Amino acid sequence: MMNINNLAFKAEERFVRYVTIDTQSDPSSPTCPSTEKQKDLGRLLVAELLEMGVADAHLDEYGYVYATIPSNTNKDVPVICFCSHMDTAPDCSGEGVKPIIHHNYQGQDLVLPDDTSQVLRMAEHPDLKNQLGNDIITASGTTLLGADNKAGVAEIMDACRLLMTTPEIKHGKIRILFTPDEEIGRGVDKVDIQKLGAFAGYTIDGESAGNMENETFSADGATLIVNGVSSHPGFAKGKMESAIKIAAQVVAALPVNLSPEGTEGMEGFVHPVGISGHVEQASVDFIIRDFDADKLMDHAGVISDIAEEVLKQYPGSSYELLIREQYRNMRQVLDEHPQIVEYGMEAIKRAGMTAQLCSIRGGTDGSRLSFMGLPCPNIFAGEHAFHGKQEWVSVQDMHKATLTILHLCAVWEERS
CATH class of the missing domain: 3.30.70.360 (Alpha-Beta Plaits)
Known part of the structure; x- marks a missing residue:
């Protein structure tokens, strides 16, 4: 059996493209999506999915991207869904984002060049202690980065690429959902749950590598x-x-x-x-x-x-x-389906990390999806310091998130 931990991951290549597309949502707008520019990223994602061979990828009128990775197993595997949001927060500009990759981080202060008052210091960003030797992506100092949640989008997209090109990874039918307007609390307002047709979902929108969240406010x-x-x-x-x-x-x-x-x-x-x-x-x-x-x-x-x-x-x-x-605490629903969280924790461990179950002092699309009939915990995407100019993500953590998605697909197939 092949070792999928050794695959070549490319999430960062997608990520640095996606963050340059302004997808800021607008709480004062009554439309869905709240800003038409969110569809710019949606159209690109559909084009890339179609190029991979994901034949049914499409963008609907409300700015949602739906796609299906077909099953490659004879087993009857429950359909699972991976979800991330395309919009960035209204709190900080997302226009003209210039991503910078700081290679081989060694603990130094990271001074952002377009506003040198913006400095990432390990004392203020404790998770940087876990990133020595890794490659850190930031913006240039005048905008947010958009790792929340384009890191998750890029990770899911890279997982799609690998699922479509690595038949040795056995899996059931996988549904992909990219949503608009999560940052203004309307991310699943127009989701068609029946069309999605999944038994379980996983949002890829969490922080530190290894973390999985089964509880929200x-x-x-x-x-x-x-x-x-x-x-x-x-x-x-x-x-x-x-x-x-x-x-x-x-x-x-x-x-x-x-x-x-x-x-x-x-x-x-x-x-x-x-x-x-x-x-x-x-x-x-x-x-x-x-x-x-x-x-x-x-x-x-x-x-x-x-x-x-x-x-x-x-x-x-x-x-x-x-x-x-x-919204309500998604744990009320997830406790009724313990295998959804259990399989997620197993996937994180197989990807070489210590799995940690956490609570979110906030909410996610998964909170509402869980009560709409799609139980949906939240898996790390590696994003940090979101909604501000010092937002950052580690390339290696993005690869770990992609690997976790692949293992999760395999775990569901194995245990069906």
Whole structure:
């Protein structure tokens, strides 16, 4: 039997091409995809898949790429899907990305040439300690890199190339899905689960090599609407009750131990992300997060309790708190299908790493896919310091991710 660990991997060649295509998503846009330029990468991926011989690769009207690697085994293997997102975050420019490969990293500071104030230091990026001798890819200092999640896209694409050219790797039918708009929380809004037809999925969108994530936050959004009392400011004494000031008092009274900056590990939080309004009415948007979904209403209750207390000073004013569900902890679904995570951990070990199961203080496309009928943990892609100018990825970690995908295909075939 061939040793697939010794295959020639080329994910970085694809990656440095993909990151030069601006695919930034836009939360203010109502369309799907939120930006048409995301389809530029989608069209390139389809062309490359067709060139590999993946005959059904196509881009749909919403900017999703679907493709199928046919089975090459006589076994009845459950269909599995690999998924990554094509968009980059609105937090930092993704236009004109200039990827730089720093060969044979030896622990030195990496000064980014287009803005020399941007310096990657090992003390600030601890995972660089694991990269000595490796090749580090960064941007040039004025943009993000786009490793989140074009590293995952490149790794899946390289795995497709190897699956199509290495018949010794036995596997069932493999579905490929590339999504738009993950960074603005709409990555799976238009996914056709029936068309996908998979039993299990794996997003390739995690951080350190060897890590696999089977647990995310559960998430709600909340909007606090404060109705104040408006009055001409020249004659406002004893009359005006400013909704803006009331809302500000509520935000200022939020406990630090229930805030993102005051929590870690498995602790949840309440986080105000936007405030707007005028004297008569103001609103505050919150995100509410916890690994235990039952605690979300308790966290929302903290907002209500503070609002009640503050409004005792303003007899003419009132408030309303609106809660909307966003996503839920995918572990609720994954625990019902333990082999999905078990096979992923086995694949990581076969690729020569120590497999580590982790929780995400956030969400992924896999969170929602799991509750849409596609149980979907998250496997590392090697991306680090995402959403900023110091984002980086290791070439060798990208190769390990590609190898993990190949082993995962083989494990599912072996155990079917």
